[in-house]
């Protein structure tokens with residue numbers, strides 16, 4: 350497996366430089382809430398149900414709330430934003446900060462920095478990608494390049510082509526060429542299924558098209574109920590498995606591409622299928638960067654990763670503030686929207 354370390358090292362160095370600066374400003378979740386409140390107030394983005402836009406901070410007894418000066422109701426600071434019900438606000442703002450400054454954020458790295466579960470970090474990374482994708486679709490003039498998603502096959506085939514059901518996943522990982530010494534990079538860039546833990550890999554390889562209950566999976570893997578439960582959440586988030594009635598799970602079947610197109614979110618501007626063969630250089634760059642930094646991605650989320658890359662490539666358009674503002678004005682994206690997301694056959698890329 351080819352591995353190019355340069356982008357990865359540059360990215361890690363950038364993150365190492367950025368994170369202390371972020372933590373100085375936002376050391377914990379409390380500071381994150383205060384920062385968000387300030388941003389919402391300055392941008393007149395905090396609304397009360399009575400119709401008033403909150404402009405002043407009126408103290409409220411409950412945490413994470415302010416009081417409406419008109420109807421005296423307590424309003425959740427995060428309720429009118431995509432941060433609704435988010436517990437680890439610091440990790441969310443941290444990811445936005447890093448991406449706003451041009452870094453590529455992987456779920457492993459974010460989980461390590463922000464102290465969140467991998468599933469939470471994955472959710473954060475995906476949702477930010479969807480927000481950026483939403484912005485792309487709302488641009489007055491669509492200047493995206495249209496490329497067949499199959500052009501990216503070399504970065505996402507790994508997840509689906511790695512069929513080693515008889516081999517324990519840890520063996521597969523040990524077999525991978527190890528060019529870097531730290532274990533983090535081995536997990537993140539060199540393992541064929543970049544973001545998955547050994548437990549998740551084991552369950553993924555165990556599951557077939559016939560649905561299995563959580564108990565069956567526990568029996569067969571000898572993992573605990575909570576380990577299996579956690580792994581199933583991640584695998585479902587990754588779009589690698591699907592849930593069935595009765596708490597059963599199976600490996601996700603490849604969807605027909607027509608379905609994939611129909612299921613794409615925000616299809617308000619039906620994009621023309623313009624194929625631009627001259628885009629080789631950009632595609633090559635995206636593939637190199639993805640291989641180096643993420644190891645591989647799933648086809649299902651390709652468009653989201655491409656959108657995230659726009660943030661990184663177009664430094665004039667994107668910064669920390671513009672990304673946070675995109676988050677504040679974004680239409681609601683629920684957990685199910687992320688699970689259901691399917692990249693279109695023709696993907697869009699902006700640079």
Ligand SMILES: [Zn+2]
Pocket residue numbers: 397398399400401417418419420421422
């Ligand atoms: Zn009110």
